Amino acid sequence: MATFCMQTLGCEVSAINTVNYSNHVGYKRFKGRKSTADEVAELYAGLKDAGLNNFDVLLSGYCPSAALVEQVGIIARERRLEANTSPGSFFWILDPVMGDNGQIYVAEETVPAYKSLLRDADLILPNQFEAELLSDVKIRDFDSMRQAIRKLHQTYQVPHVMITSVRLPPTQANTPSKEPHPASMAKLSVVGSSANSKGEPRMFRITVPALPVFFSGTGDMFSASLVARLREAAQHAGLLQTEHWQSPDDVQSADLPLAKATEKVLASMHIILKDTAEHYEVAAEKYRDSMDNQLNLGQGEEAKEAKEMERHLRLTRAAEVRVVRNAEVLRHPPDVGEFKAQAVEEGDVKGDHGEDDVADELGVLKVAGGDGAAHQT
């Protein structure tokens, strides 16, 4: 997913796999193996020996062990050092994949391993739970989110933060009615910030309609597309020779390159995911009836479980993100109209456009479905 998205947006990619699986783990059945830190180190050494390690951007994602997280840090710091004399010539986008919805799905020692890397990252892409783990701030509203982001900017010196899933408890102002929102009305938000020269957050949010299906790989589609779009936006702003591509203090949050890039990425992704959801619904409908009938035939537990698994596999496949056949939409995003970034000012409870959508339970880029524990690979 990540490699194709970057390539189709014009990036030359050297990919080092941190796992070699037959398929993504959302299927619950997969074979293959995790890479070791040594294997990753060896492949990077090979690139270096061949003079192929002068990357402009490093995108790092899921690491199956704390040792591998540390190895990624070694690579990134080495590149950072090499690029020292030429500001902006190396940019590290770090997706600290650790968990979601209050659950850690990596080894405990991975958390401090990621913390110790933050100082060298240019942009991090935690979801809300991961942002809490990294900042040690419990996020309950925009105020505490600002605190968390400020801590990441100031204590950990991370210039750019993007929280890829926002799931805030209802506030007094926007307690939802007892009726659940119909899925078609659900919204989800991402919140980003680029620090100003004092380390103060410049926060923006973008809200998009949520889709009622879990699509594995959307996190990687987001981060990979952001690599290309952020570089483009930074170039447009004349920041490619500026350390961390950091915008001058007079740039307002909604005008940040990070905001502009994210608008485009989300506008493209929404169309691709909508097409995927439509395809999924057709496929799901087809299996549903026949499967339901089979499940009610009063078979033994084992046969029932096998049928359930079969159904899960088919639905997971139907939910595979249709990115290859929609690559044109990645390359040429539609008008960003409804995906415009909105400034989030100090003291804002609900953002500045007066909607109550941040209170939605469905507020995730990866909308949780049957396999919410799926890793990004």
Added chain:
Amino acid sequence: MATFCMQTLGCEVSAINTVNYSNHVGYKRFKGRKSTADEVAELYAGLKDAGLNNFDVLLSGYCPSAALVEQVGIIARERRLEANTSPGSFFWILDPVMGDNGQIYVAEETVPAYKSLLRDADLILPNQFEAELLSDVKIRDFDSMRQAIRKLHQTYQVPHVMITSVRLPPTQANTPSKEPHPASMAKLSVVGSSANSKGEPRMFRITVPALPVFFSGTGDMFSASLVARLREAAQHAGLLQTEHWQSPDDVQSADLPLAKATEKVLASMHIILKDTAEHYEVAAEKYRDSMDNQLNLGQGEEAKEAKEMERHLRLTRAAEVRVVRNAEVLRHPPDVGEFKAQAVEEGDVKGDHGEDDVADELGVLKVAGGDGAAHQT
């Protein structure tokens, strides 16, 4: 290379790597490891367990051991059996990577391993030397090439054959002068054939200008692009439900789907390789002078060798095929004008368009450069 080309042409790809290297071996420096037959078997078993193995097309390339060749055969035969009741629903394109220019660069036992797979392949993509190894016919002219292809069609039951490099010794009619051709005038040919119902070859050739640089990965760009284009041409001809996508006997060689598909692939590739060659020339020019000066400073042997290696690495990098930034050309081939397929009739010595280009020493899709022994990976 192969995965991206197929994806950008709209194919959903499950890739199983037969090697995991840091970079292609044309650099002469690389790290990483070969996959074992067991690893490939395990990943395929994983796909099967998850219900993800119902491929329309299998493209198999370089295998680092005879055991791995056999493993690929096991996978292909299994799919063939499953697809038995539904003709045309599975198509195997086999690139029997064994050597080039009279040199085998895989283990000897790989040759019989490939021979035993031929019966299950739909299309094979040997270069001239590999076609000789598989058919046991020495190819000296179009007559002997027809014999080799006939043997592959009849004895080994391969419906479609594409010889991806043609390098015939000079005939009386077209003995080249002592002067070498200037590189810009060199030509190269591919020769393809789809058997008719009697197993007789329907041979065509396409001649394209050769470029004086070795580009690693062109073989994979060719085979991967052909996957998408051949399926498209077969669909256009209404052959997707026909076993082996075999054309009726009244279809002439130059009108075969294989010919139509190859025209498009070569037309796209030529533009991409021309752009790569131009980029290479600029880069090479830049290094040449400074390097030459450094090489003549009368240093010790070791320092000289290091400089030579450095130069080789840089030039190899400059020759990396610029496919990502030219993907649009793959997706939308130019007019195939000069790449029109020409029938090769029984008794033809030079093909039907009267040029002597088949005699060129440079007649390869992968034009041999400094690293002619580079594997396709």
